[in-house]
Amino acid sequence: MTSLSGIQPSINQTSLLAEATNAPSALNETNQASPEMKEAFQDFVAGTFYKQMFKSFRSAQNKPAYFHGGQAEEMFQAEMDQQISADLAKGQGGAFSDTLFSAFTRQLNAQSVKSLEAAPTVTP
16 A cells, blocks of 8 residues: 555645745735634634544444444534534644645735726826
8 A cells, every 4th residue: 555645745845835936925925814814714724624534533433332322422422523623723723724824815915916906096
């Protein structure tokens, strides 16, 4: 079996980072990105990743024949998984969201530049 490191390129070789080095400096400015927006982005991206990971883990497990708590246990596990994923997103979410957030802010800045260029100019 082949390891994932041989198949999947590392984060440093992704197209997102390649675009960041070739992007104009005006697009790389993060003046529109507030710390609150970065935190909300991190909570959403990493939280979604961890929730899906726990959901996959739970679906891969077989229910025990005799000692399964039924629907109440499933609801408790879902709430516990949601809380754990939120805690992981707060503490470790930067590993997932930093690259995506920089791509998001570049795209947001590019759209701002395009909208400013497309706006009609007022001549006095």
